[in-house]
Amino acid sequence: MEFGWKKLFQIFWTFLKIGPVTFGGGYAMIPLIKREVTQHKKWLSEDDISEVLALSESIPGAIALNSSTFIGYKIGGVKGAIAALLGIFLPTFFIVILMSMMFLQLQYHPKVEAALHAIQASIVALIVYACYSNMKTAIIDKSTFLMAISAFAVLLFLNIHPILLILFGILFGVVLTKLKILLGYQKPESIQEKADTNENREWYMGEGI
Amino acid sequence: MFLIIGFVSFGGGYAMLPMIEREVLIKGWLSVEEFSNVVAIAGMSPGPIATNSAIFVGYKVGGIAGAVAAGVGMVVPSLLLVLLIASFFFKVHHNKFVQAAFYGLRPIITGLIGYAAIRFAMNNHLLGGVNWDSISLFLIFAISLFALIKFKIHPLFVIVISGIVGVFIYG
Missing domain, CATH: 1.10.238 (Recoverin; domain 1)
Structure with a gap:
């Protein structure tokens, strides 16, 4: 022990x-x-x-x-x-x-305020970059593209809880894959293969999923 | 109360920012402006930005105890999830159901992060119209993004440099 x-x-x-x-x-x-x-x-x-x-x-x-x-x-x-x-x-x-x-001590110092003002713009850049990186593994075909766009629109215009959206996403993923296999569009393996070829760790910043 | 933040942490990373923001605003813990500052500080600290933001929010709302509560709330779901997956690893990794779930989950996360970016841009007047403030902020944004994508520059440098630029422009 x-x-x-x-x-x-x-x-x-x-x-x-x-x-x-x-x-x-x-x-x-x-x-x-x-x-x-x-x-x-x-x-x-x-x-x-x-x-x-x-x-x-x-x-x-x-x-x-x-x-x-x-x-x-x-x-x-x-x-x-x-x-x-x-x-x-x-x-x-x-x-x-x-x-x-x-x-909390310094937040009202004018220099600190000025710096933060600019930093917030670069934080937006960081988030957009994370989004762009994430896109490379997430958006692998038309349906995933549509899903990302609609998730974005729903968040922007409807007051829906993100957790709900994530659950929907999982559900959609499962149903859609089943449907595609049923309709013979895709072999079940090819989805993961596609995702794998898009795998490129270098651009990941490690902040997201 | 911090348990709620813990539960939403399943989204991960930047995707979590809208969730934290939502909870924080609903509870009236912070204003939109304060939240933007929190995220800016969190981005400068080591470690995951979402976890950092949560700790900061916790600290602001409830002192050290609040920070500990928020930190624990963020980390515990991660721990449980990893343990769960680790124990099922070989069964789950090539499971078609799990792959299908991720197939649907990933684009949603992309949407969430995109939303986080827009929210953030709106909160700090980056898209405020045609005036000196918005244009200069947009320039900082565009140059930062270019540096990130093109030169794969370290995020910390981006933050520090834009901070220095900010002192000169707005100070």
Whole structure:
């Protein structure tokens, strides 16, 4: 049991060191995680990591949190997952609280206000960029294009809860795929193949799905 | 109360911003303007922007305890989801049902992020019409976007540089 705690602490500590590197997006930390986990600690193989990353990308939530949790799980089960998650989360948590404190002190300073005014424009650019990146894996044919447009329109003009829309999306996806197979438009495998060929991790910033 | 933010966190990343905004405005925790500032600060901090925004909102509303509550609320669904998927991994990964679900889910997320961008642009007068403020903001936006797509410049640099530019233009 003592060994167990020691290893848990190692997991925690490893991810704690990686945490502050995730400035501006989780993808910055992936090479670091890879090196730490496969070469230094030899906890997992390269193949394991690629598998974990592919899956972390495809499930909702921030990739930094997802992949850390996942790797922690692979190394040390549920306890390992919690240790890794705490490790990756705590540094950013404290940094954010510090920045919040600073911001609340300084927010009415004219220079700070001026800077924030401009930063907000570049944040829009960041979001548009995330949207553009996301589009590359999401929009793979006419139906997905239509779905994205209508989701956008519905959000803009109707006061519907985003969660509801996400559930609709899942439902539509399942029904549509079934229909297409029934009508013989597509073999079931080809959908995933299409998505896979569009996979290109480089442009991902690690903020989205 | 922060549990609600935790539940909506299933959307992930930028797609979550409209959800957080919605909850925060409905509850009257922050004004639209304050929320924009929160996201700007969150973008400068390390870590996922949505999680950061939630922590910041939590801190503003309920101090350290609020921040902890928001942070836990954001992280727990992620943990549960990963554990769930990790334990079913080999069965689920090539499951046709799951693939079909993602086929439908992904474009919705694209729509959500697009909506987040528009909301944000409207909130800070980026699309406010033809005046110096809107035009200069639009220029900052366009140059930032160009730098991101063309040169794959790090998001943090984009934020810092536009902040410096802002001090010179509006300061």
